[in-house]
Amino acid sequence: VIDWWCEQAWLGGDTAVDAVLIRTDGGVIRAVETGATEPVGARRLAGVTFPGFANGHSHAFHLMLRGQTHAGAGSFWTWREQMYRAATVLDPDGYHELAVAVYREMLAAGYTVVGEFHYLHHDPSGVAYADPNAMGQALLEAARVAGIRITLLDTLYLHGGLDGGYLPLDPVQRRFSDGSAESWAERVMELAPGTGARVGAAIHSVRAVDPRSAGIVADLAAANRMPLHAHVSEQPAENAACIDVYGATPTQLLDGVGALGDRFTAVHATHLTGGDIDLLAGGFVCLCPTTERDLADGIGPSIELAAAEVGLTIGSDSQTVIDPFEEMRAVEYHQRLDTLRRGNHSVGDLLAAGTSGGYRSLGWPEGGRLAPGALADFVTVGFDSPRLAGIPNEHRAAAVVFSASPADITSVVVAGQTVS
Numbered sequence: 296v297i298d299w300w301c302e303q304a305w306l307g308g309d310t311a312v313d314a315v316l317i318r319t320d321g322g323v324i325r326a327v328e329t330g331a332t333e334p335v336g337a338r339r340l341a342g343v344t345f346p347g348f349a350n351g352h353s354h355a356f357h358l359m360l361r362g363q364t365h366a367g368a369g370s371f372w373t374w375r376e377q378m379y380r381a382a383t384v385l386d387p388d389g390y391h392e393l394a395v396a397v398y399r400e401m402l403a404a405g406y407t408v409v410g411e412f413h414y415l416h417h418d419p420s421g422v423a424y425a426d427p428n429a430m431g432q433a434l435l436e437a438a439r440v441a442g443i444r445i446t447l448l449d450t451l452y453l454h455g456g457l458d459g460g461y462l463p464l465d466p467v468q469r470r471f472s473d474g475s476a477e478s479w480a481e482r483v484m485e486l487a488p489g490t491g492a493r494v495g496a497a498i499h500s501v502r503a504v505d506p507r508s509a510g511i512v513a514d515l516a517a518a519n520r521m522p523l524h525a526h527v528s529e530q531p532a533e534n535a536a537c538i539d540v541y542g543a544t545p546t547q548l549l550d551g552v553g554a555l556g557d558r559f560t561a562v563h564a565t566h567l568t569g570g571d572i573d574l575l576a577g578g579f580v581c582l583c584p585t586t587e588r589d590l591a592d593g594i595g596p597s598i599e600l601a602a603a604e605v606g607l608t609i610g611s612d613s614q615t616v617i618d619p620f621e622e623m624r625a626v627e628y629h630q631r632l633d634t635l636r637r638g639n640h641s642v643g644d645l646l647a648a649g650t651s652g653g654y655r656s657l658g659w660p661e662g663g664r665l666a667p668g669a670l671a672d673f674v675t676v677g678f679d680s681p682r683l684a685g686i687p688n689e690h691r692a693a694a695v696v697f698s699a700s701p702a703d704i705t706s707v708v709v710a711g712q713t714v715s
């Protein structure tokens with residue numbers, strides 16, 4: 296049993312609570328006491344302690360693009376060409392090494408679980424490695440080495456695009472494809488996640504997966520109670536192509552094959568109709584605002600989604616920045632620029648999106664909370680930096696959302712172990 300004495304802790308709502316004792320045992324929180332006196336021998340966490348933050352959407356290999364693509368002109372589609380070129384150079388050992396560095400950066404930034412949306416499956420020519428899951432296992436092993444919890448969202452990717460019909464795979468996309476949903480399913484069921492790791496399923500997008508194949512992914516996820524993620528309506532062109540071919544929006548198409556529900560996360564969900572928002576109720580949307588603004592995607596309807604009882608989550612996606620505070624505050628700030636109104640999402644709701652919402656969407660419903668029975672994953676933000684010094688206790692939770700940086704983090708605990 297380890298006692299952690301928190302000067303303050305965020306237990307929900309818009310403010311943090313003073314003097315909180317967290318008692319952990321075997322990687323799980325056994326008790327949370329408020330108004331506690333500091334016990335002798337407790338580990339002292341000065342500042343404000345939060346449940347660990349959840350990175351709901353990551354492509355580890357996009358880190359290779361950091362600094363190289365943001366200054367260019369063009370659109371999402373020209374960026375995508377640059378991203379594909381980065382995807383050609385990795386093998387399992389190289390990907391492992393890169394992912395360890397990426398996941399360590401995530402931990403240092405306060406992310407204690409990552410949803411890795413993984414589609415770099417095979418060798419650059421599209422041929423399976425001797426172990427067909429070599430790339431996925433390299434990511435799982437990287438998470439274990441770094442000490443971050445992971446949900447490997449193994450992603451089906453079959454087609455090169457949707458434009459009047461499905462386009463053949465571009466040569467650089469060949470390594471993404473298993474050839475068929477059936478082969479994908481067979482490979483996914485061979486993954487051995489180990490402790491601290493879980494496997495989920497993903498449909499890359501309606502651009503890369505036809506409805507019949509998407510239905511197979513949805514069925515496998517349902518049969519195994521796995522989280523199911525998909526890129527949805529990141530760009531207006533995806534909606535136009537989908538409506539042109541199917542007379543349905545991407546959300547409607549995914550609904551038609553049984554993909555939606557309380558284990559489903561729509562990633563981005565930037566360009567939705569009112570009907571799409573209603574269909575997503577009860578599930579999740581992962582907003583990646585630092586990526587969405589970099590790629591000129593637009594601003595997702597986070598206010599309407601929250602009102603429709605869609606759980607919001609955040610993700611670092613392209614790794615341009617790895618910073619949960621920046622993602623949370625961007626959700627609110629982007630709405631302010633768009634609506635000319637402040638206070639669209641409360642501090643408590645933004646923190647819930649960054650913590651419990653993300654954990655649930657990644658298939659860890661027992662995480663993302665400071666409560667008895669929850670996973671002992673928590674992050675402490677210190678208040679002795681020039682940036683945060685002197686902020687009164689009652690404003691500290693808001694200060695973390697709107698002003699903190701990963702540099703202010705003083706402790707990261709995963710499964711009851713200090714990892715950063």
Ligand SMILES: [Zn+2]
Pocket residue numbers: 352354412526562612
């Ligand atoms: Zn993505």
